[in-house]
Amino acid sequence: MTSPDTGGDREKVVTKLTSTLRQDLKVRAALHGLDMQDAVEAGITAWRGLGSNPAAVDTAGAETYSTFLPVGLWEGFRDDCKDRGVSLTQGIAQAVSIWLEANPVPEVKRPAMVRRIVVCNQKGGVGKTAITAGLGEALAEDPAALVPVRVSKHFAALLEEDDRPEDPLALEDLPGLGQRVLLVDFDPQGHLTRQLGHELLPMGGDSLTNHMAGDSKGELSDLVVTVDEDRFGDRLHLLPACTDAFLLDVRIASVRAREAALERALRSVEADYDVVLIDCPPSLGISMDAALYFGRRRDNEDTGNSGALIVVQAEDSSADAYGLLTSQIEDMRSDLALDMDYLGLVVNHYDARRGYIATSSLQAWMDIKDPRVVGVVGDLKEQKEAVRAKRPLLAYAPRCEQSIAIRALAREISK
Structure with a gap:
């Protein structure tokens, strides 16, 4: 017919x-x-x-x-x-x-050098862990499946509640990115580990802290676990936290080239991945120095391949914390002659209904051009529900607004 x-x-x-x-x-x-x-x-x-x-x-x-x-x-x-x-x-x-x-499924484009993304802010409660987990999930989604994405050109619409993009026509179905991702829970509180349904490593056993302190008890790869969800295949892995990380600054204070301690510890596994994401503690101590050093630009690495991804909120205290963190980054750049790239700012927990403080703060973040805003993620219930269910957000609610925004973030920093 x-x-x-x-x-x-x-x-x-x-x-x-x-x-x-x-x-x-x-x-x-x-x-x-x-x-x-x-x-x-x-x-x-x-x-x-x-x-x-x-x-x-x-x-x-x-x-x-x-x-x-x-x-x-x-x-x-x-x-x-x-x-x-x-x-x-x-x-x-x-x-x-x-x-x-x-016309088979195209091969996934892999980075020439493993990407090292340091998700950070010395202020607690801004949602670094949720962004780390969500970004890793978005990078690892099935490359043979289509997922809904809202692109960055819609950020500006978030400034006014009435203009927030609700029209499904604003979404674009794109294939998953199919990257091999390692999530590193570098926070002794272990929120990332628990949110993804795993237990913290036991005290007295092996841990990332031991490897950084030069006191390992086995292979680091033996500590890595798989985030077991079909949409990620075997591409999303986690290095769980151990509460001994509370002692990390003390234990590596006397270690040779202590800033390089995290890089030395992860060297044995990083070649297995396209992306390594570090969920940093709310701290500006020695451990933060080690995380930033790990995320520096290495010899022959393209600008923007690795670096710091700073998570903030649309309120005043985030601006104060941002200033402290960027001061630390600039000091490391100067003191150690590092090439350190900013991958951008993620404005998390955004809700225009909170009024002028939220909308004016978002505008202030957007007015910063270096680093620029690369993602705006709403404060919605699905993330809290996923945490309660101990499941990845993009598996628990793959079509919710937060999942869509995080996929846009993954693509924005992968350009």
Whole structure:
């Protein structure tokens, strides 16, 4: 069945396709940057060029499916199906299957050098842990699946409550980033570890602190656990915290080149990952120096590949804490001659309904151009619910506004 397309030289075609083939077609076409109709056209053209029928495809449960094809293509395809003795439903299923086989999932683009992202702010309660976890999840999502993303151009709309983007048309379905990610719980409070459903490492056993202090009891890789959710595959891992991290500053104070202690400890595992994310404690001590040193720009590393991601809130006390942290970063830049990049500011827990303080503070953050705001994440209930359920936010509520905003953040800092 066909009907003319008044918008161009295509006609509307109504046929049947199984839900599985339809979903695979939608995802694969998006992965290759194509419209579904173009993929169907290419599949039909390839099918018509075959010398014999391909293997039959299971079409049980096929449902009505419509698309637009060049005028005359469907008529010729229908005649070919009749000549070959196959139904239109079987023919279109074979054509789509041929296109899928010829266009596999593209390989994930991996960084030339492992990215090291230090999520920090010496002020507690700004949501560093939630941003660390969410960012790691967004980076690790299935590259063969589509996820909803809202891009950064919508940040400005968050300044006014009435202009907040609620229209689903503002969303874009994009493939997951498919990165191999290590989350490092560098905070002795262990919130990241608990939020992802794991236990803190026991006192008296091995820990990241021991490795940094030169007193390891085994391989660091033996401490790493998998965040077990289907949408992340085996790409999202966690190095849990241990409460012995409260003693970290004391234990590494006398260690040789103490600023490099974290880098030395993680050296044995970082090559297994595309991205290493450090969830820092609310501190400006020696451990923070070690985290910042780990995130410095290394020799031959591109600017912006690694660095500090600073989490703030739209209120006044965050500005004070921001000033203290950036002073520490600038001191390290100067004292140790480091190339230290700012990856940006994330304004977390934002809610325009809190009035002038929130909106004016957000505007003040946006007025800072270096580092610039790379993400605005709302203060919504899903994150609290995910913490209570001890599940990753992007697995617990993958389509909520917070998940969508965090995916935008992941892409913004991956440009």
